[in-house]
Amino acid sequence: SQQGEEDPQALSIQEGENATMNCSYKTSINNLQWYRQNSGRGLVHLILIRSNEREKHSGRLRVTLDTSKKSSSLLITASRAADTASYFCATAGGSYIPTFGRGTSLIVHP
């Protein structure tokens, strides 16, 4: 299955610390995306990284992709209480249909 699998399932940190979440997948991909979901809300797109890219940044977010290891990581630097949410990776292969994992639940304590 192409389904991405996030790790850890849950992460609890203090405000100001960095948060790192990982996503592993099994088959080759065209792109990988990270989304955030606040409790009771829809998903919000964060970053898309294509298979020929290794790293992308957006504000306090940094995403890396290692296609040889079939893994990606999402780093949130200087976390804030407002970053508390679930974070999902979605992988897309030849059909470009995104397949989502179960997400990492991040809690940032003020």
Place this chain on the structure above:
Amino acid sequence: DTAVSQTPKYLVTQMGNDKSIKCEQNLGHDTMYWYKQDSKKFLKIMFSYNNKELIINETVPNRFSPKSPDKAHLNLHINSLELGDSAVYFCASSQDRLARGANEQFFGPGTRLTVL
């Protein structure tokens, strides 16, 4: 100004009933989607429409019938509801088809369906 809106937000109904969920996007996008998020938080695509044409149908029971009256609306009708249909259903849209590289999807707030 809500970009992708869904109604209702909550839906509680008995097994065997027929229900509909409506979705509208005001982003001018050509492509819309329905996703199902189960109790374990797995999010799975169900359907996708591009300019009112069905382009993705991911082996969903035929009790589920999407309808797109125009490219800004994609409704989901479910017949003969079953307990296993309980989930959160998300509508989403993107500028173009996924295969054309317009992969950023904008999600609605979700409809929590509970079948008793």
